[in-house]
Amino acid sequence: MSLRPTWAEISISRLRRNYARLRSAAPDVALMAVVKANAYGHNAALCAPALAGEGASWLGVTCLDEGIALRRALPQPRVLLMSGVWQGEAESAIEHRLTPVVWETPHLAWLEEAAAQQNVTDFAVHIEIDSGMSRQGLRPEQVDAFLAALAQCKRLRVEGVMTHFHSPEVLDSSATATQMENFSRALQVLADAGVTPSIIHAGNSATALTPAMTQAVSALAKKHTATAMVRPGLSLYGYSPRFAGEGAAQVKDLLEPVLSWKTRVISLRDIEPGETAGYNATFRAARRSRLALLPVGYADGLNRLLSGCNSGGGFVLVRGQRAPIAGRVSMDLTIVDVTGIDGVALGDEVAIIGEQGGERITAYELADAAGTIPYEVLCAIGSRVPRRIAEEDDGDA
Numbered sequence: 600m601s602l603r604p605t606w607a608e609i610s611i612s613r614l615r616r617n618y619a620r621l622r623s624a625a626p627d628v629a630l631m632a633v634v635k636a637n638a639y640g641h642n643a644a645l646c647a648p649a650l651a652g653e654g655a656s657w658l659g660v661t662c663l664d665e666g667i668a669l670r671r672a673l674p675q676p677r678v679l680l681m682s683g684v685w686q687g688e689a690e691s692a693i694e695h696r697l698t699p700v701v702w703e704t705p706h707l708a709w710l711e712e713a714a715a716q717q718n719v720t721d722f723a724v725h726i727e728i729d730s731g732m733s734r735q736g737l738r739p740e741q742v743d744a745f746l747a748a749l750a751q752c753k754r755l756r757v758e759g760v761m762t763h764f765h766s767p768e769v770l771d772s773s774a775t776a777t778q779m780e781n782f783s784r785a786l787q788v789l790a791d792a793g794v795t796p797s798i799i800h801a802g803n804s805a806t807a808l809t810p811a812m813t814q815a816v817s818a819l820a821k822k823h824t825a826t827a828m829v830r831p832g833l834s835l836y837g838y839s840p841r842f843a844g845e846g847a848a849q850v851k852d853l854l855e856p857v858l859s860w861k862t863r864v865i866s867l868r869d870i871e872p873g874e875t876a877g878y879n880a881t882f883r884a885a886r887r888s889r890l891a892l893l894p895v896g897y898a899d900g901l902n903r904l905l906s907g908c909n910s911g912g913g914f915v916l917v918r919g920q921r922a923p924i925a926g927r928v929s930m931d932l933t934i935v936d937v938t939g940i941d942g943v944a945l946g947d948e949v950a951i952i953g954e955q956g957g958e959r960i961t962a963y964e965l966a967d968a969a970g971t972i973p974y975e976v977l978c979a980i981g982s983r984v985p986r987r988i989a990e991e992d993d994g995d996a
């Protein structure tokens with residue numbers, strides 16, 4: 600166990616409540632719990648069993664390695680490899696009962712051959728349709744050739760057909776409706792060719808939190824006598840998408856951030872007016888200033904753009920008050936200005952993300968200050984930062 604006093608606390612009970620809230624927000628669809636990128640930095644080994652325990656029968660990961668790690672811990676739930684397989688990965692995917700997304704013709708040959716080697720006769724795959732994001736999936740003009748290749752694959756069974764939306768949080772945009780139309784058209788082409796998936800899935804957190812969208816996905820699945828499913832990720836971890844457009848204000852944020860990022864004051868000093876702090880002396884004391892040192896830096900994922908030398912800059916919570924980052928975030932260390940915060944002492948707990956007293960800092964706040972999105976803030980928290988179950992949950996995981 601690392602004794603360095605920088606750690607993240609994962610609240611399993613909040614994760615469970617978020618999942619339950621998403622379930623009741625989207626009663627007309629099944630949910631795939633997305634746990635890619637180590638559960639958005641929250642530790643998939645802690646989070647996935649809790650989600651499975653709440654009833655998540657599908658988990659979404661990016662790649663084979665993530666899928667294998669999950670499968671070792673959880674024999675039950677289905678696991679979708681959302682970025683497909685690459686050459687050489689098909690055998691392990693089959694061996695570990697992982698379900699790949701397919702859209703490039705070579706995916707089919709790799710999987711068919713590996714299935715033959717392992718005497719597997721009925722291996723489930725999900726086809727992705729590119730309905731307008733131009734990232735991955737079959738484009739309409741590729742469908743015929745893909746289906747011809749698929750017809751040669753006697754060991755593969757199309758269990759699911761999916762698509763992904765690029766702007767589902769923009770509620771008054773016509774883009775999602777257009778993507779739904781393209782998806783619907785592709786599903787009809789597949790149906791006419793005899794490809795009849797039992798699951799049809801689309802979208803992310805924003806989709807799951809928008810009743811009109813879950814209803815649309817549900818109606819489309821019903822038309823094809825399939826189960827409808829939506830794939831939330833970020834919202835499980837307590838962050839709603841920032842909805843925009845008509846109706847956005849009505850979306851209530853019922854979610855609770857699952858991760859707190861904490862550290863401790865490991866050194867204190869007072870500097871005189873005119874003295875500087877940190878690399879390149881970008882912080883210059885205007886008055887006698889008390890500086891606290893934190894054992895956390897950009898190597899831990901604390902974005903260097905949070906340095907207090909540019910306009911903006913980040914804050915942490917010390918003794919329930921906001922302390923601005925003073926000067927440059929270094930690789931392993933960060934200085935904060937605690938002038939005027941009474942009684943700061945060595946060992947004081949500091950929140951980088953989390954709640955203290957009545958104050959709170961979220962991944963959205965860090966993202967805004969660093970010009971990025973909460974997804975990146977959370978995923979960037981480094982492997983040097985141990986993830987621990989929050990005390991409120993002890994014995995409850």
Ligand SMILES: *Cc1c(COP(=O)(O)O)cnc(C)c1O
Pocket residue numbers: 633635681763802803804805830831832833834
């Ligand atoms: C990441 C991802 C999701 C989840 O997205 P959130 O915005 O985190 O809810 C859903 N589907 C696919 C294909 C993804 O890559």
